[in-house]
Amino acid sequence: MRKLVHRPRRLRRSPALRNLVRETNLTPHDFILPLFVSEKIDKRRPIASMPGVSQLTVKEVVDEADKAHDAGIQAIILFGIPAKKDERASGAYAENGVIQKALRAIKKKCPDLIAITDVCLCEYMSHGHCGVTRMDGEHFHVLNDESVDLLVKTSLSHAKAGADMVAPSDMMDGRIGAIREALDMNGFSDTGIMSYAAKFASVFYGPFRDAAESPPKFGDRRTYQMDTANADEALREVALDVEEGADIIMIKPALPYLDILWRARERFGKPTAVYHVSGEYAMVKAAAEKKVFDERAAVLEIMTSIKRAGADIIVTYWARELMKWISA
C-alpha cells in the first residue's frame, strides 16, 4: 500500500485519542433547565405530550430547583401558569403572581442558582396571544406598543422579585430597548436580558402550549413570530435586539434553525443561546420509546451538534439528565 502521510483515522483509533482532539465538549454551564410552575394545582401534574416534564406547585418548584442546582445545573428558566387569566394579563405582573412567589422562594433557598424568567403574556391572557389584542370585525390585531408596556411591567416585577435575567419571548417590536431602559431607571442595571431574538412560528411549540396552557383561542402567532423561510430577516431581528441592549440572544427552535444560529453567532459575536423546544423533545422521546434509537446517544448527538453550530447556551428539558450523561 502507498505510504500515506495524512491518515486522519490515526486520530480516531482510541477513545483517549478521540477525546484529545475533540473540538466540541459539553459542560454543565452550557445548559438551562425550563421549569413550569402553576397556581392551579396542589401537586405535580405530568404533561402528557412531554414525558418526564411536569407542572409544579410553588413549593415543588423550589425543591426541584434546589435539586437541579445540587446536580450541577447553573441556571433555570421559569414559566408560570396563573390561577386566573384576563384580557390585560394582570397575573404576569402581579406582586403576588405565581412567578413572583416562586422567584422569591427559589432565590431564598438557592441564591447562587441563576434564575431567568420567561417574559410573555400568552399564559396570562384569556385569549392566549402574546400581546394585547383588538378585534377588527373577523380579524384580530396584536397591539404592539400596548403589549410592550405590559411586558415592561412584567419584567420589572420579575426583577423586583429576584430574577437575575429576564427573557422576553413575545416578539413585539422594540421591547428589548423599552425593558432595558425601565430596568436601568429602576435600579436594576445588573439584571440581564436574554432575548428570544429570532423566534420562528413553529409547529414544534405544540407540546409547550399544553404545558403552559397557552394555545391561542383564535388566529395564530404568525403576525408576530417569524416565517420559517426567512434567514436574512431573522438576522435583522437579531441586530435590533443587539442594538437595543440584549445581553444574550436566543434562536428558537434549535435543529431546524442551525443555519440561523451559525450566522448570528458569526455576525454578532454575542453570547448566543438556543432553545431546543418541546416538540423537538417530544419527537426524540417518542422515537426512543419505540426503540428506534437510544435516548442518551441521540440527545448527546443533538446537543453536541447545537453547540458545534455556535451555541454558547442550550435551553433543554434534558438538562437534568445531561448533568449525569456528560460526566459519565
Ligand code: PBG
Ligand atoms: C411563550 C413561549 C413559547 C415557548 C417559549 N415561550 C410558546 C409559543 O411561543 O407559542 C415554546 C417553548 C417550547 O416549545 O418548548 N411565548
